[in-house]
Amino acid sequence: MTMTTQARLDGDASTIGRPTPQVNAQEKLTGRALYGGDFRTPGMLHLKVLRSPYAHARIISIDTAAASALPGVHAVLTGDDTPDRLTGVHRKQHRILATSKVRFVGEEVVAVAAIDEDTARDALDLVRVEYEPLPLVHNMDEALSPGTIEVHESTGNLSIEYKVERGDVDSAFARAALVHEATYETTSQYPGYLEPMATVAWVEGDGRLVVRASTQTAFLQRNRFAEALGLPVSAVRVIQSTVGGAFGGKTVEECNSLICAWMAYRLGRPVRFVNSRLDDFLGARSSPAERIWLKMGVDNQGLIIAKEVKILADCGAYEGLATHVLQVSLVRSDNMHRYLKDVRLHGRLAFTNHPPRGAVRGFGGPQAAFALNSHMAELAEKLGIDPVEFMRRNAVRAGDTTVHGFELGSAGLTECLDQVSEGIGWITKKARRPDTGLKRRGIGFAGAIHVSGNREMGNWDGSIVTARMTTDGRVTLSTGESDMGQGAYTMLAQCCASELAIPVSHVTVLPTDTDVSPYGHGSIASRVTILAGNAAIRAGREIRGRLLALASETLGVPEGDLTVSGGEIFATSALPNRRLTFGELARMHIYRHGGEELRVTATYDPPTFLAMSRPDQYGNVAPGYSFAAQAVEVEVDTETGQVEILETFVSDDCGKAINPLAVHGQTCGAAAMSIGWALYEEMKFQDCQLLNGNFADYTMPTAESLPNIQSGIIESLEPNGPYGAKGASETAMLPGAAAIANAVYDAVGVRIRELPITPEKILAGLREQEATAAARERRHA
Structure with a gap:
């Protein structure tokens, strides 16, 4: 812990470096935690989707009459009912529901909202969809072969291509004492979280859309909902539920929360949508399969001096974050080699008729x-x-x-x-x-x-933490980052508590809510500890500074003669019996002329490069x-x-x-x-x-x-x-x-x-x- 010259801190109070139970463990163990599927609200409808049985087909017609007539059904909607704008993480490629064409088995075609899940399922059985099957793009080799049908028109089935070369690669290979090349293949991995995607959405009295979802990127989801539905960002609120595991699969690519948000906004009624496990396998994003050709050269000292990599990857029917996944596979591992200066990289990402691929742990x-x-x-x-x-x-x-x-x-x-x-x-x-x-x-x-x-979204990779001291001397933290089971909230509580020399139990980290939390990208790229942790420390230090200034003024003692310990500030030498609790100081901070609640916002944006x-x-x-x-x-x-x-x-x-x-x-x-x-x-x-x-x-x-x-x-x-x-x-x-x-x-x-x-x-x-x-x-x- 960094010591301050202004005052002494009780170092023994810090839990930094000590095994610390998760701050939210008790509510999970006792069953009090509210996961995405646990939330209920009066008048709530239940949503189910009809998924395409074809991997590639034109939609000729959809007959929803019988389903709509089923008692208890409130809406049977198709892609033609959705906004005509396209959505997607980077490239805008698809509607909220498929319209003229389906591109993978499991693509969402029809959405039904009913009084209960059984009725919604029964309604799906009554929907009649006529398809015209199209030839399939079975794999990434076939995708890029001349004459293959295109998954997306005018793409040649090539989503993205990277080419990077540094140094003189051919010369480096020529002087290598040993050169070895081989090809490796990896498969797609399903994220495998315990809790499938689950969302509850509703429209408030003022017309604003509220979405409660098991997401690891609440603000990115808010942006996506606003864009897809044609709403101002300020008209959308996203609340993070307790997340039952994510492993990258609950970023901003899945469609469960998007469809639920749209249905709720369309009907003006609360709607709940929980994936079955099969729904989740089809609708979640698995990791891209890759074929990696690798050539490396070493000198006679056993030092790696030359490297060439060619990767062909399968992003499935839509690219999503798979473009960034490929870039990571190409570039990042080179940075383990101390003496490598000459490298050539070539990566291609192919569209196929597999379910879409994207972010999974390790990326x-x-x-x-x-x-x-x-x-x-x-x-x-x-x-x-x-x-x-x-x-x-x-x-x-x-x-x-x-x-x-x-x-x-x-x-x-x-x-x-x-x-x-x-x-x-x-x-x-x-x-x-x-x-x-x-x-x-x-x-x-x-x-x-x-x-x-990882500085990759705009030119900001920061994190913001707001800390608020209540009048009992305890602290609440707000952050746009998320805890998805990895212990982020515990880490933030530890950082703030350490700076204030108070127990971790005196710090509460609030779930992310885009209406009240400061902006954050969320839990991706192993960013939360280094970024939000720094912001939490800065927030704790600023609160400590304000408390010390007020205590110094009240006690008539220089800040350097004050000690912070156990939720109190007291004089170290002079006036040894005079001490003020954090609660007293927090009240004094408010109840004075021009006073205000003790609240600070701190930001950390690292010195990195886009x-x-x-x-x-x-x-x-x-x-x-x-x-x-x-x-x-x-x-x-x-x-x-x-x-x-x-x-x-x-x-x-x-x-x-x-x-x-x-x-x-x-x-x-x-x-x-x-x-x-x-x-x-x-x-x-x-x-x-x-x-x-x-x-x-x-x-x-x-x-x-x-x-x-x-x-x-x-x-x-x-x-x-x-x-x-x-x-x-x-x-x-x-x-x-x-x-x-x-x-x-x-x-x-x-x-x-x-x-x-x-x-x-x-x-x-x-x-x-x-x-x-x-x-x-x-x-x-």
């Missing part, structure tokens, strides 16, 4: 990390270098400016590597004799980089960068191809761990999510129809299938961060898949370059090994 980082770390393990083997040593040689350090202009005030990648190596016993386990039995053990390693904040506005994508986009490393020990059954994770250790460089309890919990959760993506999770399609849109068929890791996840924290102390903190846990999602792939290779010699790592792929690799060995024997016979 393009997991795809790149899988390819990069698999590639580095192969390079290390060819060089005869231990893979951890190879990564350590090339790891960036604090003070470096990377190939893409990232300025690293802190960088704990090397420390993460060391912590994980020691934690899992890397040296001992790598030195053991290879297994030759049916079950064989192997160990793998991987590292990753992620941002803490790199995405430049064609070369160069610049320092974040105030801090987080790093992680993970090691995994597996056992592979050579008869069944089954992979069992025996042990794993993940290390998270989060700067200062403001709340180690939350960091460990979120880091372990991120590792679990990466294990699922690596081994189990795959959205399966047949003719663009999702085949496993439920938790029975979409396999996610259960508690019994997960190992005991060990996690460690590296406190690299970020100069731009609150108390040295930066983003935590999202980075820990990135290295897991590659670590597992590298461990499988170490165990059985089968290199899996296409996720997920299934038993079938392992067995196919083992059969190929046997065939190759047999052919070699025949040649030498």
Whole structure:
């Protein structure tokens, strides 16, 4: 904690760096928390949507007469009833409901509002839609082939293309001692949150639209509703409900809240819309599938000096945030390499008739990390270098400016590597004799980089916190950022409480409400701790300054002779028995001539650069960068191809761990999510129809299938961060898949370059090994 020269603070009161229970844990555990689907209001109608059974088709006609006549039905509306403006995160591509054409199975075509959910479902069964099926764009290769039908007219099925080149790449490859190239493929991952999207919306007496939604970006949602419905932003209010997990999927792309908002505004009645799990699989945004071709060159010292990347990604029927996801996959992982100066990047994003893809935890980082770390393990083997040593040689350090202009005030990648190596016993386990039995053990390693904040929307990546001291001496904080289960409100309460030397329980962080909260982008890009945390500290310090000034005036004591502790201010030497409570001072702040409530607003906007506005994508986009490393020990059954994770250790460089309890919990959760993506999770399609849109068929890791996840924290102390903190846990999602792939290779010699790592792929690799060995024997016979 930074000490002030104006007054002394009771350092023992601070919880910074101490395990601290979540401030909203009790209301969740007792069932008092109001999630999106829990809210009820008199006269509320229930909304359901009819989704397209076709992946690509023209809508010939829609007959809603029978549905409209069903008792209890209040509205049956189609795309023709919606505003004729197009909506979308960046490119405006679709109406609120589909009109002339559907582009994926599950696209919303008809919306029904009825007195209860059963009636709404019955009404959907009565709607008759005539479609004219169109040829499908099955995959991203087909999408960009000449003559393929277009998902969106005049696009050639190319959503966006990036080209970035730095230095003399061809020359760098020419002088490399070793060059290796390979292709890797990743699949789409469903966010997998417990609570599907849920929204309640209504129109108030003054005609303003109010939307209560489980969103992680309330202000961005408000802008979207206003734009789509043709309303002034001031006519829309968004209230964040308690969020039952988000993992990126509840940003600003999903259509549940948009359709609900429009129906409520159209009818002037409260409307509730809760996705079924299948609705959510179809309507949520999964991560883009990517094919990554990677070529890297190293010198004779084992230093990475040249890199070329080509990525083809599938954004599905609408692009949304997938354009930014691709940019992250292309650019960000390059910034792990300290000596890399020559790089060439080419990325293309293709429209297909799959459901739309977008933001999921890690935001393009997991795809790149899988390819990069698999590639580095192969390079290390060819060089005869231990893979951890190879990564350590090339790891960036604090003070470096990377190939893409990232300025690293802190960088704990090397420390993460060391912590994980020691934690899992890397040296001992790598030195053991290879297994030759049916079950064989192997160990793998991987590292990753992620941002803490990202200047990409306009030229502002700030955060604003308003602090208000009530007349009992306690504090309420308002923020436009959100807590989606990751502990953001606890962190903000800790920062403010530390500056005022009061218990965390004396600080209440209010849910985001666009009518009363200061503006904020929301919980994206691991930005809340480093940005909102700094703003909360500034707000706490300003309140403390006002309290000290008033106490100094009242007690007749210089501020430097005052101590702040336990919600009181008292003289340190003179007048030792004179003390004023925060409550007394808050009342005095009001009840005096010209007095006012003790309220402050503080802003933090970091010294970063809007790199995405430049064609070369160069610049320092974040105030801090987080790093992680993970090691995994597996056992592979050579008869069944089954992979069992025996042990794993993940290390998270989060700067200062403001709340180690939350960091460990979120880091372990991120590792679990990466294990699922690596081994189990795959959205399966047949003719663009999702085949496993439920938790029975979409396999996610259960508690019994997960190992005991060990996690460690590296406190690299970020100069731009609150108390040295930066983003935590999202980075820990990135290295897991590659670590597992590298461990499988170490165990059985089968290199899996296409996720997920299934038993079938392992067995196919083992059969190929046997065939190759047999052919070699025949040649030498």
